[in-house]
Amino acid sequence: MSTIAARRRAPSWTGVIGATDHKVLGRNMLIAAFAFFIAGGVFALLMRLELAQPGMQLMARDSYDELFTMHGSTMVYLFVTPLALALGVYLVPLQIGAADISAPRVANIGFWLYVGGGLTMESGWLTDIGPGRAGWFSAYPLSGSDATPGFGMDLWVLGVILATAGVGLVGACLLGTIMRRRAPGMTMLRMPVFTWTELVTCLMVIGAFPVLILVMVLLYLDRQGVHVFQGFNGAIDYQQLFWFYGHPVVYVMFFPFFGAAAEAIAVGAGRRWFGYEASALSLLAFTALSMSVWAHHMFTTGGVHNAYFSLTSTALVVPAGIEYLGMLGTLVGGAIVFRTSFLFALAFFIQFLIGGLSGIFVASPPLDYHAQDSYIVVAHFHYTLFAGSIFGFFAGVYHWFPKAFGVRLREGLGKLQLALMVVGTNLTFLPMFFLGQEGMPRRVATYPASTGWGTLNVLETVGAFVIASGVLVFVVNVLSSLRSHVAAGPDPWDGHTLEWATSSPPPRHNFELLPPVRSYAPLLDLKQSGEWPRARRPEEALA
């Protein structure tokens, strides 16, 4: 049986400016983040085109500096971080049975600070000497007014302040929602795994984001002539404060996507998440450790205590291992349906593993001295930041798209997109390990032909365009699926959690009726006791 999907209304301008419904706000944030993703992706493609051959072909060296700075900044501050919270803004109230997000007006202000900050940063492209070009972490004194003069760099600093403050406000609202708006019976140890990952994400946001805002205000003052960061100690202090934000944000850009992948794995396998309590507790340990490792980005500065930070960084493998165990335990004995969301989730765990394992190497100071500032580091953090976010994100998109829009995405196009992205990701980032090992430094616009690095660099450039074609397939999928007239219904995947107990898309108040909550898979409980209809799984439909 199929029903006709309701017609979607185009949002009005006032509805965009003043949105306070968490679903509208979350959707707007997702759209804004995706727009910045396209921009950051174009910057990456331009860089890859320049690097495809030795020598300078497309641009001046300064332009290359601007591109890698704005690529990293756009992806970190304006795409992945806001995206991680946007998923939570949309889904957390639905998962915990709340009617709305806490302080929706504050969340709306946060959204505008984020978008305004992003536009502020990108408006640097319109200035005569271009946007920020001191790298996404803009280390001092390179980011000072002597080494990097100009209006565009100032706009970069102001943009970072605004965007981070905005995302921070949204995170605070989300934390309040999780702590104060849970439905009756929804205790902390009955929250879905995805909501748990958003909770720990918000804990890092409130602890680390204010420090970045502080250091950016100080950098701005320094650039206006107030001497803040002086000499060696000033440079080290800047890095200490920056990386105090810079490492936790890496986990902000990971946890929610892990949560999304976990939900897709559990529903795809038809089993509840294995070792739930251990997973929740290890998420807390994971988060606490990720707040304690920041100076591993500074091993080679000689200004930090390498032993402490190496110890904490290496200890991260323990909670990470527990989460992987949870994933494997969920799969074992499951009746797996290989949907696109499930496959993306599986790819997420496999691809991130390469990033995580290479992380153990760079967590060791002697090895890091070797890898520092080489393409090994670029390879490592793209496997964590790109693979460890994008694959989880798309697992979540394919999983929850029918909830938000009332129609499913096309599975065939989804699997094509997955194939392109897996091939593209490994083609782009795996050769970087080898180039780094051979000594290719990061942030260079060119390299001598005699190094023989040309072949691997061409492969990487091809890989980047394969990733881009995967993203294009996704855009086509969204546009064509939205025209579909076949309604997905409230529960297309036989889900486990509360968001599948309401209509798709949910009404303004989210729930007309809240089912009782007896575990972290409340809907699965009711289905197993026969109190709630099961959605037919495809293999049952065949039988």
Added chain:
Amino acid sequence: MRRAAIPLLIYGAFIAGNATMLWIWGEDAVNVGAFYFAVIVTWLVALGFAAAHWKQPDGEALRERPDLTRRALPDLSFGAGITGIAIVTMVYGARFGLFLVWIGGGLLLLGFARLAAELGSQRRDSRRHVEEGRARAGIDAEDVPP
């Protein structure tokens, strides 16, 4: 104490331990200071949630008596949107030109005025909603907490 705060307290204790270990290890003030800042923020938030007594808006009654508890949710807050855009305008103006700071400041006042009006009317709406619900259900005001 509200038990929901326990995970936050566990996490707070964990980072407090790590910060103290770093301090004993003999790091510089900026390093340890940033860490303790995060510890203090976390503890304040955790203790705030542990002590919180304010009513959960979507609490028990949403399931049993949605007619009594459904809050007036704001569908739209023009005031919030204007406030956000005003702040961005002012910050941009700090570097671009003072005129933008003035325009942003004006917008900010407008946003605040609008927010105040919205919050006032929302409060009146909620109160009326609850009273109507009670009247329909024939319940005395004393029986149901506001």
